[in-house]
Structures are given as C-alpha cells and as structure tokens.
Amino acid sequence: MTLANGRTYLAIPGPSVVPDRVLQAMQRPAPNIYSADLTQLTASLIPDLKAVARTKHNATIFIANGHGVWEASLSNTLSRGDRILILATGRFCLGWGAMAERMGVETEIIDFGKRAPIDPARVAEALRADSAHSFKAVLAVHVDTSTSIKNDISALRAAMDETGHPALLMVDCIASLGCDRFEMDDWGVDVMITGSQKGLMTPPGAGFVFYNDKADRARENADLVTGYWDWRPRTDPDYVYEYFNGTAPTHQLFALREALTMLVHEEGVEAAWARHASLASAIWAAFERWGEGGPMELNVAEPSRRSHAVTAARIGAPHGTALREWTEKNAGITLGIGLGMAEPDDPAWHGFFRIGHMGHVNAQMVMGALGSIEAALTALQIPHGQSALDAAAQVLARG
Numbered sequence: 297m298t299l300a301n302g303r304t305y306l307a308i309p310g311p312s313v314v315p316d317r318v319l320q321a322m323q324r325p326a327p328n329i330y331s332a333d334l335t336q337l338t339a340s341l342i343p344d345l346k347a348v349a350r351t352k353h354n355a356t357i358f359i360a361n362g363h364g365v366w367e368a369s370l371s372n373t374l375s376r377g378d379r380i381l382i383l384a385t386g387r388f389c390l391g392w393g394a395m396a397e398r399m400g401v402e403t404e405i406i407d408f409g410k411r412a413p414i415d416p417a418r419v420a421e422a423l424r425a426d427s428a429h430s431f432k433a434v435l436a437v438h439v440d441t442s443t444s445i446k447n448d449i450s451a452l453r454a455a456m457d458e459t460g461h462p463a464l465l466m467v468d469c470i471a472s473l474g475c476d477r478f479e480m481d482d483w484g485v486d487v488m489i490t491g492s493q494k495g496l497m498t499p500p501g502a503g504f505v506f507y508n509d510k511a512d513r514a515r516e517n518a519d520l521v522t523g524y525w526d527w528r529p530r531t532d533p534d535y536v537y538e539y540f541n542g543t544a545p546t547h548q549l550f551a552l553r554e555a556l557t558m559l560v561h562e563e564g565v566e567a568a569w570a571r572h573a574s575l576a577s578a579i580w581a582a583f584e585r586w587g588e589g590g591p592m593e594l595n596v597a598e599p600s601r602r603s604h605a606v607t608a609a610r611i612g613a614p615h616g617t618a619l620r621e622w623t624e625k626n627a628g629i630t631l632g633i634g635l636g637m638a639e640p641d642d643p644a645w646h647g648f649f650r651i652g653h654m655g656h657v658n659a660q661m662v663m664g665a666l667g668s669i670e671a672a673l674t675a676l677q678i679p680h681g682q683s684a685l686d687a688a689a690q691v692l693a694r695g
C-alpha cells in the first residue's frame with residue numbers, strides 16, 4: 297500500500313510545476329514557421345517579458361536552458377582576456393564564472409560562503425582596488441538556488457556606483473524572476489538573464505536575456521560575440537525565422553504565451569510576488585517550530601535574505617536523503633536534493649534538502665508539502681518541535 301497515488305507535486309527548485317493550461321496550449325499541430333501569426337505571437341511575448349523583468353530596455357528569447365543564456369550574456373559583452381568579478385553565494389555564480397573561464401575570460405571570485413549574502417562593502421573595496429578598471433563586469437545571482445540566499449541587488453548597485461567603477465552589472469534571475477521582487481531598471485542592472493522553467497511556469501528550453509543600452513555598447517567591442525548567440529538580430533526583428541536564427545521553438549512559444557497571460561495579465565506580477573512571500577513565510581514558520589525540538593534548520597538565518605522561491609534546509613546526515621525518499625515514496629511529493637553543500641561522496645551530503653515553491657504553487661500545495669514533511673519526521677523518528685503546521689496555517693490565515 298502506498299499513499300503516493302494521486303496527483304504528485306514535483307517540489308524541486310526547477311523545473312517547476314507547469315500549469316495544465318500551459319501544457320494544453322502546447323497540444324496542437326506544428327504551425328507554419330513562416331506565418332505572420334507566429335511572428336505576431338513572438339512579438340506579443342516581448343512586452344510581457346519586459347513587464348516581468350521591470351525593464352523598458354531590450355528582451356530577447358533564446359532556444360536554450362540557463363547555461364545557454366549564461367553563455368549568451370558573456371558572449372555579447374566580453375572579449376577573450378577580459379577580467380570579471382564573480383560574487384559567489386552558492387553554486388550558481390561559480391557555475392556562471394566557470395563558463396566565462398571556458399570562454400577565455402579571466403575571473404576573480406569573492407566567495408561569501410553558503411550561508412551569507414553578498415557584502416556590498418567588500419565588492420566596493422575590490423572595485424576601488426581596480427583603479428585601472430580592468431574588471432569589465434560584475435556577476436551576481438539574485439537568488440542562489442543551492443543555498444536559497446537572496447542578494448540585495450539594489451545595495452550592490454549602490455556600492456558599485458559609489459566607487460565610480462564602470463563595470464557592467466550582470467544578474468542571474470533564473471530562480472527568482474516572477475517570484476521574488478526584482479526591478480531591473482530601478483536597480484540599475486545592465487544585463488539580466490532568466491529561464492523558462494522556474495517562475496515562468498513553462499517547460500525547460502527557452503532562455504531570456506535582457507540588456508540595456510550600456511550593455512549594448514559593450515557588445516560593439518565584444519570579440520566573443522558569435523553568429524548564433526548575438527542578441528542584436530533577436531531584438532525587434534522583422535520576421536520570426538531571423539529572430540531565432542532558424543526555426544522557432546514553436547510549442548515553447550505557445551506555452552510561454554499562456555504562462556505570461558496568467559502571470560502578467562491575470563494575476564499580476566506584484567500579486568505573484570506577494571503570493572510567493574506569504575507562502576515562503578508559512579514555510580519558514582513551520583521550519584522554525586521543527587527546529588525548536590530537533591536538528592531541522594533553515595540555511596539562511598536572516599529572513600530578508602531568504603528567497604521566496606526556494607528554501608534550503610539542513611537537517612544532518614542521513615536525515616535529508618531519508619526524508620526526501622520517504623516523502624516521494626509515501627506522500628507523492630518530490631523534494632529537492634541539497635546542492636553544493638557537500639560533495640556527493642561525502643556522507644554529509646545526505647544532510648540537506650530543498651523545497652521548490654516557485655511559479656504555479658498555492659497554499660494547499662505548501663500545506664501538503666509541510667504536512668508530508670511532518671509525517672516523514674514522525675515516521676523516521678527524527679526529533680522535531682511541535683505545532684509546525686499550526687504556525688504555517690496562522691501565516692496563511694493572515695494572508
């Protein structure tokens with residue numbers, strides 16, 4: 297007997313739950329890729345993507361996952377031998393930096409560890425020390441999906457501005473866009489990248505690069521720009537074949553159209569941020585109660601620096617893996633593995649897990665996730681504090 301039969305919840309931090317409406321939008325025959333309809337459909341996505349990114353500048357769509365737009369962002373702004381500054385708060389900015397190294401860019405890393413956000417003062421110090429302005433860009437991740445740290449991008453920009461250093465600010469919002477408040481223009485972000493499969497509720501396979509005029513000026517001299525990754529032909533093209541450098545990702549576009557209708561025109565971006573904030577608060581309330589009587593602990597202590605899209609937890613080996621296996625087998629919910637907290641061959645690796653609560657997620661799903669974790673803690677006899685679900689329900693009751 298298993299209690300897992302029924303609708304399952306893939307609660308990993310991406311790919312996220314795809315709404316039925318978005319899946320249904322893909323259930324149609326292939327369209328003529330030279331038709332005006334497809335051009336219009338693609339054109340209709342651009343203002344909505346800009347609305348989610350809070351920018352009036354340029355939005356481009358690539359047939360790529362997150363790693364693809366990591367490369368696209370670097371290719372359009374940098375040259376071989378350029379130096380960039382990597383601000384690591386978990387695994388993802390390090391991955392972006394490693395991609396840059398493979399492209400022939402030199403990286404300098406400031407690593408803030410796995411439990412603390414970027415310290416803007418340390419970034420300012422590094423930029424002041426670079427009086428020759430050799431750093432061409434500063435790379436940061438808004439929400440690091442491995443640690444669930446949310447960085448204060450506006451404070452980072454302010455610190456960069458204070459130094460007068462001209463480096464571009466490039467931000468990875470793959471985990472956070474549509475979930476955690478992000479203001480590309482107001483916060484002075486020059487390049488922002490995201491993917492389809494997290495807050496944008498669309499299957500993996502589309503990536504997005506947003507860039508302003510300063511970034512486009514860097515594109516003039518970037519010798520890493522290549523035919524396929526060039527963002528210019530993708531901005532305001534005349535027809536869709538040119539836009540995608542070949543055949544359009546037709547069904548991805550149908551899916552994205554439906555998802556953006558839901559996010560931008562029906563719920564509204566700010567309401568979606570508020571929903572994610574309330575759901576995240578309910579999750580934190582439960583974890584705090586569990587932690588009062590056992591090893592459960594949120595990875596990020598300071599609430600304002602916790603993501604609203606993903607939660608990383610520490611529970612000690614082997615409880616993390618045991619708990620994930622229990623919930624998947626017995627409750628139909630798949631939790632995320634701990635990523636980048638320990639090496640996979642280290643027994644400590646089994647002491648972490650994550651919950652993805654990004655995109656198409658509501659109160660009953662979160663309560664189901666928390667109730668399933670509570671059942672796992674009980675079944676596995678992992679010590680834990682009581683009334684976690686009460687605490688979460690109280691948060692949801694406040695709205």
Ligand SMILES: *Cc1c(COP(=O)(O)O)cnc(C)c1O
Binds near residue numbers: 362363364441491
């Ligand atoms: C998911 C994610 C990526 C990687 O995206 P892929 O589509 O797997 O290449 C990069 N950065 C962040 C912050 C992410 O959450």
